[in-house]
Amino acid sequence: MVTFIDNRKAHFNYEVIERFEAGVELLGFEVKSVRAGMVNLAGAFCIVRGGEVYLMGMHVTPYQAKNTPLDYSPERNRKLLLNKKEIKELGDADKSKGLTLIPLSLYSKGRTIKLELGIARGKKLHDKRESIKKRDTDREIRREYK
Numbered sequence: 001m002v003t004f005i006d007n008r009k010a011h012f013n014y015e016v017i018e019r020f021e022a023g024v025e026l027l028g029f030e031v032k033s034v035r036a037g038m039v040n041l042a043g044a045f046c047i048v049r050g051g052e053v054y055l056m057g058m059h060v061t062p063y064q065a066k067n068t069p070l071d072y073s074p075e076r077n078r079k080l081l082l083n084k085k086e087i088k089e090l091g092d093a094d095k096s097k098g099l100t101l102i103p104l105s106l107y108s109k110g111r112t113i114k115l116e117l118g119i120a121r122g123k124k125l126h127d128k129r130e131s132i133k134k135r136d137t138d139r140e141i142r143r144e145y146k
Contacts, residue, residue, distance in 0.1 A: 003107040004034055007041040010102050012131060014120035019104065020090065022115050023081035024055065032063040034113055039106060046080065046101035046117060048091040053080040055103060055115065080115060093119040 010016070026034065033039060044057040055078045062068040082090070093099045104116040123131070 001107055001109055003105055004037055004113075005039050005041055006105045007044070007103055009042055010104055010118070010120070012128065013123060014100070014102055014118070015123055015127070016102075016104065016118040016120045017099070018093075018119045020082065020086055020117045020119075021109075022053065022086075022117050024106070024113055024115050025079040025081060026060075026113065029063045029068055030060045031113060033060050034106060035108075036063060038063065041103050041106065044103050046090070046094075046103065048087065048094050048101075051084075051087060053082055053087055053090055053101075053117075054078065055080055058103065080117070090117075090119070098122070 038061040040059040040061075044055060044059075046053055046055050048054075057075060058078065059074050061074060062072065090101060094101055098121055099119055100122070102118055102120050104118045106113065106115055108114070
């Protein structure tokens, strides 16, 4: 399993409650771009519409810019492949107040490209400060043990 990209900001800005694994519907040249690491998950989110889940805001830079179609949009909506039970659970979470669906990482599993998706609640400012304080103390403890 090779991880192509992690959404590190997601763990800082959100408290992840539950995680899901979903396939991503990509075009051929987008697969090459993802494998080359030319993708950005910052600002991306997921929505449930009409019994389907879509990933919005993920930027995939064209692998070879001259060979891509003229009407290609790097931030187009991409369909996520999940079963009905998971879609229903995600739809219920999306409707509830204070919860959102965010992409956490993009990785390969065998020959397929998967997206780790999380149901998350936004952190308040004091929670972020607490995360920073914990990270600093962990760093100092590791420094002392060396």
